[in-house]
Amino acid sequence: MYLLKEIGGIILAGLTDTYTLSNGTKIPVVGFGTWQSEDGDEAYHAVLAALKAGYRHIDTAAAYGNEESVGKAIEDSGVDRKDLFVTTKLWNDDHGYEAAKLAFATSLSKLGLDYVDLYLIHWPNPVKFRSNWKEVNAQTWKAMEEFYKAGQAKAIGVSNFRPHHLDALLETAEIAPMVNQIFLNPSDLQPGVVEYNNDHDILSEAYSPLGTGSIFKIPALKDIAAKYNKSEAQVVLRWSLQHGFLPLPKSVHEEYIxxxxxxxxxxxxxADMKTIDGFKGQAGSAMDPDEVNF
Structure with missing residues (x-):
């Protein structure tokens, strides 16, 4: 059954509406993604434009190489920190208890923040730790639980985790992940992962919600967009919300932002939701986290 106007028990009206995570933290229902936004002027101006447009949820990562620009844009925006939701992520080379602590401190410093609202393990099974990923993730999560308990991360979670990675993490975790950020769009609904997330009260965040632009190549989407007098991007982002996902669209162009x-x-x-669900495989699919070469 599809969720229409009422999503998560609330009537969504704009960018400041929120979902509630399992720990009670409020997270804006749409975030602004910064993957592939280059450090320097590009990322800085994109985030500044997003904040000016009303976004209050900014998503970055150590691996994106733009935390300093994102932090500077936040500082210069004039938006009160308490009104913002900022996410960053731990990169693959920094798994493990001590390495995660150092990496987190570096991210906070680059962002110029005392805390982040959400901190994620970026990938579950990096090449560097492929022989013992389960044990290393447990060590990493212990450090993240400490960040959470200290108030340095208001929520903690994961990214690109499949059910078997989550099962392994939950064997030793004191605190369950609150978010799983995954490649999620009409081309790859990842039903098994989404079902697991739902069953464990883990919010499904959708990165590449527009398939990094590939979704626009689907002819049927143009017809649906015309029906609603909306762009293809707006239709797909609305589709994401109506599934109860949290999309993270990215752009460096103010008009698209x-x-x-x-x-x-x-x-x-x-009927249109079902049609869009049927776009499976037409705009790429999620990488297998157990086979990535990084």
Missing amino acids: KANADIFDFELDQ
Whole structure:
């Protein structure tokens, strides 16, 4: 059954509406992604434009190489820190208890923040730790639980984890992950991962919600967009919300940044939701985290 106007028990009206994570933390229902936004002017101006357009949820990562620019844009925006939700992620080379502590401190320093709202393990099974990923993830998670208990991370979670990675983590975790950020769009719904997330009260965040642009190559999407007098991007982001996902659209163009936020004044009917669900495989699919070469 599809969720229409009422999502998560609330009526969504805009970018400041929130989902509630398992620990009670409020997280804005749409985030602004910064993957592939280069450090320096590009990332800085993109984040500044997003904050000006009303986004209050910014997603970055150590691996993106733009934490300093993101932090500078946050500082210069004039938006009160308490009104922002900032996410960053631990990179693959820094798994393990001590390494994670150092990496987290570096991220906070680059961002110029005393805390982040969400800290994620970026990948579950890096090449560097492939022979003992389970044990190393447990050590990493212990450090992340400490960040959480100290208030340095208001919520903690994972990214690109499949059910077997989560099962392994939960064997030793004191605190369950609150978020799983995954490649999630009409081309790859990852139903098994999403079902697991739902069953364990883990929010599914959608990175590459537009398939890094590949979704626009699907002809049927153009017809649906015309029906609602919306862009293809707006339709797909609305589709993501109606599934109860949290999309993280990325752009470095101010007009698209604004347009991607204009998704709260229409609803896709169930027939169109099913059509979009049927786009499987037409715009790429998630990488297997047990086979990535990084």
